[in-house]
Amino acid sequence: MRWSHTWIPTLREDPQDADVPSQKLMIRAGLIRKLAAGTFTYLPLGLRALRNAERIVREEMDRAGALEMLMPVLQPADLWKESGRFDGFGDLMCKFTDRNGHVNVLGPTHEEVVTHHVRSEITSYRQLPVTLYQIQTKFRDEIRPRFGVIRSREFLMKDGYSFDVSWEGLNKSYQAMYDAYQRIFSRAGLKFCIVEADSGLMGGDVSHEFMALAEIGEDVLVRCDKCGYGANREKAESRTPEKRWDIVHAPTFVPLQEVETPNVTTVDAVAKFLGIPPLRLVKTLIYKVKGEPVAVLVRGDHEANPTKLAHHFGTTEIALADAATIEKVTGGAMGFSGPVGLKIKKIADHALTSATNCVTGANKKDTHLINVNLDRDFTVDGFADLRFAMTGDSCPKCEGTLSLSHGIEVGHTFKLGTKYSEGMGAKFLNEKGELHPSIMGCYGIGVNRIVAAAIENSHDKDGILWPPALAPYPVHLVSVNPKDAKVAEASQRLLDQLAAAGLEALWDDRDAQAGVKFKDADLLGLPVRLTLGGRGVEAGTVDLKPRNQPAQRAVRMDDAVGEVKKALAEYAAAFAR
């Protein structure tokens, strides 16, 4: 493709409204343009990359035995009311009323639609199992679109749904998708990891998130450096390293004592005021669980994890108590709560098992207690894992150490079970003539996010370094002076040879300064750059520079195709996991 025949509007400067590297580079390299908040146009070059990502997804889904179909974006709201998710999704859903007064939604996902079709058509165990998928535009009226195409209101998603006659069948279908996902993200050249995700109180027991590792990722994940354990922040278990207490604690119990702490309420402030590390404090959080006040105790430097609380209490009706409730329950002001003398149910995080001589609120305004000890000064109704894991914690599965990293969620798999099939009547007759709901799984991939994450994973100060499978073109030919007939002729000959070998090249045939073209070539980041100028034509050579190498080298024109293939193979090897 000639540069002069396509449309690649590169920008010299960073766009004003972009903040993350992938977004800046996608705009500067002429891949996308923003239309409005959270909506983007893919220009020719960007579309090629997006189509490459899409192709990888499609090939691997097909290989895994999934069947591609295409469902409507436009869906009747009634279906969503039937599943009970119309209100659940709420304002996240784009909706409108049509001329007949019917409420329609623009699909944010397709469980309802696919379940509707399956319940009408698939009524026998003989028709199962089946895994259906589509690659299609989804709409979500995000609270806050950001990071370019990473969180947008309109995006391309691969969504798949499996239907099985049994849980064993679901496990098999799920594993097939799980394996396909690994192949997809490997082929796309992403640095990714798979983490356990919380499946909530509803539905199945297993959920995995496929995370592209990136500093700017919105999701926090916890990983073990030794055994490969990974989980998202809501789900991650951990063990508190015992020795940290031994270091900071006095060896013997010291008498309980009241101290004045005027207007000092937060953990950090109390720690600073008393000149002790935050982990010496015990945070006492008053929650309302199904309307009942409960005290949750966690170490000062730890954070209570609402998801774990929900699991512990077996309800989602959990919220921090308001100031009035806290005063009523503790007898003291907000910010000065403590377990000593507290009458309500108290549960503590495991990390407090060995807590000695710690600091708590006194349930009295402007007062804290020091040298508080479990059993001697207060008791709890139980211990549980109630907090978020943090860097330095011990792995729950082995002796390794956990660390936090950020990730972009590029894929999510979920064992749904019978939530939708039961609720929407997607049932089949088994061989005994009994009616059963299908066992469902669902599987999503953010196709745009694959592209953005790849750039996030692979760029330098000059521009993109495309993973080979996503690169809009494998080869970038820069003709230094294309007005020179000899150069133009040699360039065309080279392009023909490359094409004959199945290598499509972007040919920068612009009448521009060489420097301009080199800068643009670095920005676009195609895997292999060839440079041809007057002196090369004279010598019968062309200069070859892989995007990930600092220097170029001259190769004979006759050997160019072979050298390009070799360079592409080496380049690809650098992206192999």
Place this chain on the structure above:
RNA sequence: CAGGCCGUGGCUCAGCCUGGCAGAGCGCCUGGCUUGGGACCAGGAGGUCGCAGGUUCGAAUCCUGCCGGCCUGACCA
């Protein structure tokens, strides 16, 4: 949704405080000269200063409202 910031040529931005002919760099067009890492010379096109109202002899500039965008937060103790 709440808080903060920002809307001036295609892009990045200055001008606004202290009202008085709408600017710069890049990009674009024409010609010249150049062509191996964002050259140079000459000429040129391009802007209802987000929208509406108000104050004023006079508003990009001050005031009010609206629209759009960006950032932060939204159980963080």
